[in-house]
Amino acid sequence: MRRLRWRAGVLAALLGSALAGTGLAMPPAAGATAGRAAVASVVSDTRWVATGLGYRVLDVPSSRGTARVHLLTVDLREGRVSVGLLYPGVVAGRAPLSALADGAGAVAGVNGDFFNLSEAQHPGVPATGAPVGPAVAEGRALKAAVPRGQRFGPALPPGTNTRMVLGVDGDGRARLGELALSGEVRTSEGRIGLGGLNQYALPVGSVGLFTRDWGSVSRLRATCGTDTDRGAPCSTETYEVRVRGGRVVGVADAPGAGAIAAGTQVLVGREAGARWLRGLAVGDQVWVGHRLVPVGGEPDVSFRFAVGGYPVLREGRPLTGMDAVTSAVRSAAGVADGGRRLLLLALDGGQEFRSGLTVVEVAALLRDLGASDGVNLDGGGSSTLVARMDGADAVRVLNRPSGGAERPVPNGIGVFVRP
Known part of the structure; x- marks a missing residue:
């Protein structure tokens, strides 16, 4: 040696x-x-x-x-x-x-990435095993970042957040970046911005989107805690809407579990987001769109791979x-x-x-x-x-x-x- x-x-x-x-x-x-x-x-x-x-x-x-x-x-x-x-x-x-x-x-x-390993603060709510930050695989956005107060791991340095990633861009260069969720739900009556994509924690008052990429684990954890306190109680005001072929095909008062079929989108709302979703009925037309966009730096950069x-x-x-x-x-x-x-x-x-x-x-x-x-x-x-x-x-x-x-x-x- x-x-x-x-x-x-x-x-x-x-x-x-x-x-x-x-x-x-x-x-x-x-x-x-x-x-x-x-x-x-x-x-x-x-x-x-x-x-x-x-x-x-x-x-x-x-x-x-x-x-x-x-x-x-x-x-x-x-x-x-x-x-x-x-x-x-x-x-x-x-x-x-x-x-x-x-x-x-x-x-x-x-x-x-760090991930949702345990749920001792929320008895009866299963841990999801889902990571904290954004994830991109082969150019496809799999998930967005949870709120800062919902993360696992060491306290973040000042000026940073849960949206930070390490990845590789379209030119094959490794780089650090920040990826934010841009998306919305639109109906004939109005629209609401998306607060989450396949996340184990949604911002208070928001609507989150879950796709087949999420898996079969219960979506209940997404409505627990707050933006500043991971251990805060689960929300008592929730709603879930299933969309297929651009129309509402099902609704429920609480987030569900089970695999999501290809072509089906599940919207989960908490507080104000839940109240907005309650305005939808089976058969209503709905459009849902989303993407992860770079923040600051070089806005035209596209990540073909990224991990929080x-x-x-x-x-x-x-x-x-x-x-x-x-x-x-x-x-x-x-x-x-x-x-x-x-x-x-x-x-x-x-x-x-x-x-x-x-x-x-x-x-x-x-x-x-x-x-x-x-x-x-x-x-x-x-x-x-x-x-x-x-x-x-x-x-x-x-x-x-x-x-x-x-x-x-x-x-x-x-x-x-x-x-």
């Missing part, structure tokens, strides 16, 4: 020799960041999972112990390499990351207001080389490395690995990194999950290599 001192916090010396001549060499990073470890160890040199996809292991000490980092470096300039969303075919569903990767034909991947993420690094600078105290096993993703290189990492959850890193240290690590932008993904028992190694036909878990086995997750970032 070689030990190298970080020069002004840069891991270029650490990774440069192994990546030289591959097109993956790291650029210098910016100056030091508070809370970062002073020494890093290379545990294993780069092993090539496939063309344009390298894997290596690093040890990063902190004041609480040593964190072991499992790192995938994805070269998006390689024409055969692409990145996409791993998910179990529905928004409200979970599966082990290895199963998601093998099922989709991915050669590697890391777990994705907690932003920690923008334009080479860690965000302010992040937790520099709480340490945990974490997963993260970073964008480097103008979006032509993607870094995917998961910390090891083995007992000797379980002290982990803070989100401030994760931001510094991503920057020192060459990233200009980055997100913290779901961590703890969810942190999982998989890849096909040594010509295997299936992926295997490369880090040790902190729970002792893979935790089923709602989505992940998959790496694909065409033959």
Whole structure:
């Protein structure tokens, strides 16, 4: 094992020799960041999972112990390499990351967004397993973001929100962005804006749309909590409308459950949204439209893949207001080389490395690995990194999950290599 001192916090010396001549060499990073470890160890040199996809292991000490980092470096300039969303075919569903990767034909991947894991505050209401932020698969919007107060995970940095995503645009470049829901319900009597798309939590007073992408889990959770308090009681004023072929085909006083047929749309309202929906009757004509639109930045950008993420690094600078105290096993993703290189990492959850890193240290690590932008993904028992190694036909878990086995997750970032 070689030990190298970080020069002004840069891991270029650490990774440069192994990546030289591959097109993956790291650029210098910016100056030091508070809370970062002073020494890093290379545990294993780069092993090539496939063309344009390298894997290596690093040890990063902190004041609480040593964190072991499992790192995938994805070269998006390689024409055969692409990145996409791993998910179990529905928004409200979970599966082990290895199963998601093998099922989709991915050669590697890391777990994705935080999600609705439990509902102890709402007895009798089933947890949905649905993720917090927006999700886009193969250019198709699967879901939008829940209100800020309804999210799971660390407190968001100032100036950020649940609509933040990591994704790949139509030019094949990785980037951070923000995706907002734009949609409405129209009838001959009026219109109302959509407040949600396949979400486990709807804004107070809104109408949300559920499609076959949601799955069969009960939609009741969408009417529980408030925009600022996830644990607030469920709404007592709800209504559900089923639409098929542009007409209302059914109504109910409470959100239902069960798979939604292709071509059927389910509208769920709470408070003012419920009162508006009660004005509809079976046979009424209804038009429902929706899309996810970029906010700020470059409004003409279209994401062919996107997953929700907690932003920690923008334009080479860690965000302010992040937790520099709480340490945990974490997963993260970073964008480097103008979006032509993607870094995917998961910390090891083995007992000797379980002290982990803070989100401030994760931001510094991503920057020192060459990233200009980055997100913290779901961590703890969810942190999982998989890849096909040594010509295997299936992926295997490369880090040790902190729970002792893979935790089923709602989505992940998959790496694909065409033959």
